Amino acid sequence: MAGKIYLETFGCQMNVLDGDLILSRMMDQGYTTTDRRDEADVILFNTCSVRLHAEERALSNAGLLQNLKRRRPELVIGIVGCMAQNRRDELFRMLPHVQLVVGPRKMGAIPRLVEEIRRTGLRRIAVEDFDDEFIDGCDAVSARSTQFQAYVKAMEGCDLNCAFCIVPTTRGSETSRPPGRIVEEVRRLADRGTVEVTLLGQTVDSYGKGLKPAIDLGGLLRRVHEVPGIRRIRFITSHPSFVRPSLVEALRDLPKVCKYLHIPPQSGSDRILKAMRRGYAVEKYLRIADALRENVPGIELAADWIVGFPGESGEDFEESARMLERVRFQNSYVFKYSPRPGTDAAGLADDVSEEEKKRRNRTLLDLQDRISLEKNRARVGQRIEILVEGPSKTNSRRQTGRTDTHQIVNFEAGQDLRGRFVTVEITGATAHALAGRVD
Ligand code: SAH
Numbered sequence: 001m002a003g004k005i006y007l008e009t010f011g012c013q014m015n016v017l018d019g020d021l022i023l024s025r026m027m028d029q030g031y032t033t034t035d036r037r038d039e040a041d042v043i044l045f046n047t048c049s050v051r052l053h054a055e056e057r058a059l060s061n062a063g064l065l066q067n068l069k070r071r072r073p074e075l076v077i078g079i080v081g082c083m084a085q086n087r088r089d090e091l092f093r094m095l096p097h098v099q100l101v102v103g104p105r106k107m108g109a110i111p112r113l114v115e116e117i118r119r120t121g122l123r124r125i126a127v128e129d130f131d132d133e134f135i136d137g138c139d140a141v142s143a144r145s146t147q148f149q150a151y152v153k154a155m156e157g158c159d160l161n162c163a164f165c166i167v168p169t170t171r172g173s174e175t176s177r178p179p180g181r182i183v184e185e186v187r188r189l190a191d192r193g194t195v196e197v198t199l200l201g202q203t204v205d206s207y208g209k210g211l212k213p214a215i216d217l218g219g220l221l222r223r224v225h226e227v228p229g230i231r232r233i234r235f236i237t238s239h240p241s242f243v244r245p246s247l248v249e250a251l252r253d254l255p256k257v258c259k260y261l262h263i264p265p266q267s268g269s270d271r272i273l274k275a276m277r278r279g280y281a282v283e284k285y286l287r288i289a290d291a292l293r294e295n296v297p298g299i300e301l302a303a304d305w306i307v308g309f310p311g312e313s314g315e316d317f318e319e320s321a322r323m324l325e326r327v328r329f330q331n332s333y334v335f336k337y338s339p340r341p342g343t344d345a346a347g348l349a350d351d352v353s354e355e356e357k358k359r360r361n362r363t364l365l366d367l368q369d370r371i372s373l374e375k376n377r378a379r380v381g382q383r384i385e386i387l388v389e390g391p392s393k394t395n396s397r398r399q400t401g402r403t404d405t406h407q408i409v410n411f412e413a414g415q416d417l418r419g420r421f422v423t424v425e426i427t428g429a430t431a432h433a434l435a436g437r438v439d
């Protein structure tokens with residue numbers, strides 16, 4: 001009973017990979033993909049719950065399909081991923097035309113559930129009993145968004161309990177994939193032309209928990225490093241508590257491991273970090289950042305910040321700004337605090353006004369832009385190897401690539417160099433990108 005599937009993904013890189021996995025499983029059943037909702041037999045929204053705004057976007061997209069479903073009653077519309085886990089059967093009440101709700105750890109069941117709905121016309125929901133079938137089978141990705149760059153799941157879930165975060169609820173507890181499976185997957189990818197892999201996990205640097213024989217992220221990086229054909233290895237996202245000496249050594253010693261660490265501080269105030277239950281103080285974070293800079297020449301750091309967490313005073317916020325300036329991150333992702341039901345912080349008054357959150361958000365971004373611009377300008381004149389990602393979105397004569405440290409480089413080229421490594425001379429800089437010239 002196969003047909004056409006339309007899938008739209010919201011949120012993080014893990015969701016992008018899950019989206020590819022879902023499509024692969026559906027294609028195994030004979031489905032083909034479409035980017036037109038009106039010709040699809042199955043429409044799935046692969047959702048994010050980290051902030052209310054992310055949920056609202058998916059809800060309004062799914063809401064718009066009421067008429068399409070009325071015209072084509074046989075169409076199956078599903079909501080899968082984190083919001084499915086978070087809102088469960090509430091989604092059926094909010095959106096009566098939705099028939100499928102599947103959480104992140106049940107996604108392996110999607111093909112079977114879709115067939116059941118198409119056969120019986122009845123709703124299906126799978127959000128109970130986290131199982132690891134989808135993680136175990138996650139190397140079977142045939143539908144990759146790109147061929148030369150690939151995401152690879154290292155672990156799934158999170159055992160921490162940050163007061164603001166819904167991820168441990170939606171993705172369950174931490175489960176690491178055995179290193180042999182990961183290396184095997186990377187090997188297969190390399191055979192098909194992949195040159196860059198990004199290992200994914202919610203706290204990827206705690207990789208290895210529960211595995212026997214013992215291994216940590218440093219050890220995994222060493223094993224992936226041996227795979228011929230792979231030229232760059234990235235990993236996201238790291239938590240400050242798990243940056244161990246073996247990881248620092250891997251960053252220092254393994255040339256394929258990109259010298260770039262996304263390691264969210266969230267706040268620069270000890271009082272707020274404590275309320276967030278992040279498990280470290282500013283001083284400890286700074287020690288880690290300094291050790292990384294000392295041991296890994298050229299390393300760049302990236303940050304996530306939450307502004308307007310309950311009780312964040314003007315002075316607490318200033319401390320975040322000072323920390324940003326002190327660590328000199330290469331880039332910062334700044335989020336306005338959004339209370340998530342069921343998290344511990346949801347019990348606290350959301351007492352920073354939306355206007356003030358916006359102001360703090362803008363202030364951090366402006367500060368980061370100034371630092372990024374200074375850092376980028378310092379690169380002008382350097383010759384840097386980049387991996388070309390393809391034509392720029394705004395100008396097809398222009399190609400876009402990335403440095404080892406994840407900076408974007410735009411340059412003119414007569415041909416599409418996607419997937420190739422080229423050396424460019426940096427000729428210009430803005431806060432968000434470098435301009436380069438190939439010789
Ligand atoms: N370690 C996880 C973090 C997931 S959430 C991972 O990268 O997989 C990504 C970022 O969203 C967090 O680092 C945090 O800065 C932000 N975030 C999480 N919960 C939030 C909330 N309730 N409000 C605003 N931002 C939030």
Ligand code: F3S
Nearest residue numbers: 158160162165167202
């Ligand atoms: Fe969320 Fe904190 Fe884990 S941000 S994913 S609970 S490390």
